[in-house]
Amino acid sequence: MSIHDRLFADxxxxxKAALARAISIVENHRAGFEELLSTWHPLLGxxxxxxxxxxxxxxxxxxxxxxxxxxxxxxxxxxxxxVDPTSPFTGxxxxxxxxxxxxxxxxxxVYIRSLATRGSLGGLSAATREACDVLDAFGIDRxxxxxxxxxxSELDVARMADTSLVVxxxxxxxxxxxxxxxLMEIADVFAVNKADRPGADRLRNEIEVxxxxxxxxxxxxxxxxxxxxxxQNNILRQVRAAVAADDLASWTPPVLRTVAARxxxxxxxxxxxxxxxxxxxxxxxxxxxxxxRLRERVVEVVEEKVRRRLWDDADTARWLxxxxxxxxxxxxxxxxxADDLLARSASLISG
Amino acid sequence: MSIHDRLFADxxxxxKAALARAISIVENHRAGFEELLSTWHPLLGxxxxxxxxxxxxxxxxxxxxxxxxxxxxxxxxxxxxxVDPTSPFTGxxxxxxxxxxxxxxxxxxVYIRSLATRGSLGGLSAATREACDVLDAFGIDRxxxxxxxxxxSELDVARMADTSLVVxxxxxxxxxxxxxxxLMEIADVFAVNKADRPGADRLRNEIEVxxxxxxxxxxxxxxxxxxxxxxQNNILRQVRAAVAADDLASWTPPVLRTVAARxxxxxxxxxxxxxxxxxxxxxxxxxxxxxxRLRERVVEVVEEKVRRRLWDDADTARWLxxxxxxxxxxxxxxxxxADDLLARSASLISG
Numbered sequence: 137m138s139i140h141d142r143l144f145a146d147x148x149x150x151x152k153a154a155l156a157r158a159i160s161i162v163e164n165h166r167a168g169f170e171e172l173l174s175t176w177h178p179l180l181g182x183x184x185x186x187x188x189x190x191x192x193x194x195x196x197x198x199x200x201x202x203x204x205x206x207x208x209x210x211x212x213x214x215x216x217x218x219v220d221p222t223s224p225f226t227g228x229x230x231x232x233x234x235x236x237x238x239x240x241x242x243x244x245x246v247y248i249r250s251l252a253t254r255g256s257l258g259g260l261s262a263a264t265r266e267a268c269d270v271l272d273a274f275g276i277d278r279x280x281x282x283x284x285x286x287x288x289s290e291l292d293v294a295r296m297a298d299t300s301l302v303v304x305x306x307x308x309x310x311x312x313x314x315x316x317x318x319l320m321e322i323a324d325v326f327a328v329n330k331a332d333r334p335g336a337d338r339l340r341n342e343i344e345v346x347x348x349x350x351x352x353x354x355x356x357x358x359x360x361x362x363x364x365x366x367x368q369n370n371i372l373r374q375v376r377a378a379v380a381a382d383d384l385a386s387w388t389p390p391v392l393r394t395v396a397a398r399x400x401x402x403x404x405x406x407x408x409x410x411x412x413x414x415x416x417x418x419x420x421x422x423x424x425x426x427x428x429r430l431r432e433r434v435v436e437v438v439e440e441k442v443r444r445r446l447w448d449d450a451d452t453a454r455w456l457x458x459x460x461x462x463x464x465x466x467x468x469x470x471x472x473x474a475d476d477l478l479a480r481s482a483s484l485i486s487g
Numbered sequence: 488m489s490i491h492d493r494l495f496a497d498x499x500x501x502x503k504a505a506l507a508r509a510i511s512i513v514e515n516h517r518a519g520f521e522e523l524l525s526t527w528h529p530l531l532g533x534x535x536x537x538x539x540x541x542x543x544x545x546x547x548x549x550x551x552x553x554x555x556x557x558x559x560x561x562x563x564x565x566x567x568x569x570v571d572p573t574s575p576f577t578g579x580x581x582x583x584x585x586x587x588x589x590x591x592x593x594x595x596x597v598y599i600r601s602l603a604t605r606g607s608l609g610g611l612s613a614a615t616r617e618a619c620d621v622l623d624a625f626g627i628d629r630x631x632x633x634x635x636x637x638x639x640s641e642l643d644v645a646r647m648a649d650t651s652l653v654v655x656x657x658x659x660x661x662x663x664x665x666x667x668x669x670l671m672e673i674a675d676v677f678a679v680n681k682a683d684r685p686g687a688d689r690l691r692n693e694i695e696v697x698x699x700x701x702x703x704x705x706x707x708x709x710x711x712x713x714x715x716x717x718x719q720n721n722i723l724r725q726v727r728a729a730v731a732a733d734d735l736a737s738w739t740p741p742v743l744r745t746v747a748a749r750x751x752x753x754x755x756x757x758x759x760x761x762x763x764x765x766x767x768x769x770x771x772x773x774x775x776x777x778x779x780r781l782r783e784r785v786v787e788v789v790e791e792k793v794r795r796r797l798w799d800d801a802d803t804a805r806w807l808x809x810x811x812x813x814x815x816x817x818x819x820x821x822x823x824x825a826d827d828l829l830a831r832s833a834s835l836i837s838g
Binding site for chain 1: 521524525528529530531774777778781782784785786787788789790792793794797798807808810811814815817818820821822823824825826828829830831832833834836837838
């Protein structure tokens with residue numbers, strides 16, 4: 137029995153240990169990883185993928201742990217992909233967060249995997265997507281993709297999730313005005329975590345005002361007459377009415393209050409996430425998002441194949457090396473050499 | 488006179504306003520950007536490129552401002568590239584930092600430019616490299632590349648600089664043990680900034696111990712006999728001796744103390760940076776680093792050309808669109824479609 141046959145058999149039998157082996161093969165692009173993912177491709181689309189993002193210290197891991205316990209209580213299996221864009225300056229803090237997950241890690245219905253920038257050959261976002269695909273193929277019901285909330289990674293993760301949960305804390309309030317563009321773009325559901333702290337209501341209001349501004353900028357005109365507070369209440373009322381009237385044909389991101397450390401608000405949060413999924417299905421957005429994901433996946437695979445075919449080729453490497461002195465002397469430019477390289481590599485790239 | 492001819496003329500005449508126009512053309516990959524960079528390519532290599540990185544709040548911008556003033560006092564022109572890996576969660580804090588640079592921004596011998604993730608078509612690291620090339624071609628003497636210290640960006644920036652300065656503050660001390668791998672890899676010079684605060688000496692010692700551990704792991708054996716403190720002093724003595732004996736054939740990153748807000752330690756810091764540059768020249772490492780950079784630049788240009796040629800092609804887009812239903816149905820895999828796409832795109836990619 138080949139390694140792959142064993143993996144397929146173990147997957148069919150639901151052996152959790154096979155998951156770790158499969159993700160390692162895929163993450164490191166070891167021999168046969170394409171065959172594995174190709175075989176599993178027809179099985180994809182059963183899992184729901186949830187992105188969990190937010191600034192460091194927002195309690196994402198604690199909230200993820202709480203949601204996982206609740207999902208397990210519903211009889212669902214859960215996979216957690218913790219995405220770590222490795223930074224020499226933020227590495228330490230994350231480690232601590234992740235340790236809190238230990239109690240759920242022992243549950244046979246839970247699988248946890250950290251992915252870091254280094255060691256994922258096709259880049260972090262490809263590795264994350266591939267790990268999710270492995271979990272989906274295995275038959276995991278819910279995949280939670282947690283990022284550390286730095287850099288470009290939230291936007292990437294948002295694009296690979298069905299639903300994006302943005303976790304904020306009252307302390308985030310100060311800077312929220314400057315941040316709204318990015319947040320508004322990715323959030324399907326907001327959680328105001330540590331909601332027992334001062335400022336939670338203010339943060340929630342601010343988010344809802346921002347959502348209102350997105351929904352109908354025309355309402356802002358009122359503020360000059362009634363002052364800022366009244367205007368905000370005005371907007372809030374309309375936003376809340378719109379949310380209440382939501383008939384699954386449109387979606388305004390709800391803002392939930394949670395205290396993850398005391399397991400408060402988790403049930404309501406999961407209900408909101410279910411509701412968003414129902415909206416996605418009913419509106420046709422689920423298919424739309426998933427088609428977009430498939431398209432992005434092909435683009436990712438194409439670019440990775442080009443990179444591998446070009447840069448793993450010893451002859452190309454020698455040729456490029458021979459060009460460096462010309463570049464150094466200024467008698468050739470990077471653009472001219474790139475053109476030459478591509479002209480001579482047609483058969484290499486086309487495979 | 489074409490736009491490009493005007494730019495070349497303005498560059499030759501040293502008109503600073505031309506810099507902003509040139510970088511915009513390059514950053515947005517507007518028509519003719521390859522021609523511009525190609526024309527300037529033979530002029531490159533005159534500027535010294537310094538990477539400035541460190542955790543948020545370390546005072547990088549204040550230190551950059553201080554170094555800029557001191558370099559200007561030496562009669563050198565300075566270009567500052569502030570790299571902002573746009574995050575919905577960290578955007579706000581940075582803005583404040585940058586405002587402090589206003590006083591040097593008015594100096595005609597200083598050019599400041601912020602680059603953000605969005606809007607740089609070839610990706611942030613390509614945009615940064617290209618902006619540095621424009622500054623270099625213009626005749627700027629020193630280029631300071633400042634990053635916000637999150638994500639993968641420090642490592643990328645380190646690879647495009649001649650010298651990498653890592654800025655830490657006493658508050659960074661707690662987490663330094665877990666972070667050493669990344670730091671040690673990129674740092675040529677350390678600045679312990681805000682060195683008037685408690686913990687500055689401890690941080691400096693910790694860095695030096697880590698540097699010692701890198702230099703000679705064998706010394707660690709002593710610690711079991713003499714206890715940690717004695718062992719650390721031991722290592723420190725040897726590290727300091729090595730630094731003192733440094734004959735420009737080897738390099739141990741020096742750890743400088745600065746209080747950027749009061750302009751303290753700037754002169755010594757610049758001297759250390761000059762010394763590192765002299766070491767790079769004398770050891771042949773400068774040529775080595777720059778050849779590696781040229782090689783990476785070709786790779787970057789090749790990949791960008793492939794992306795443009797493939798994904799800007801309407802026929803390829805239509806073909807890919809026609810494949811999505813097969814992918815969705817599970818009757819084709821991303822790998823098979825990627826292979827097909829590359830097989831049919833040989834002439835497209837080879838140009």
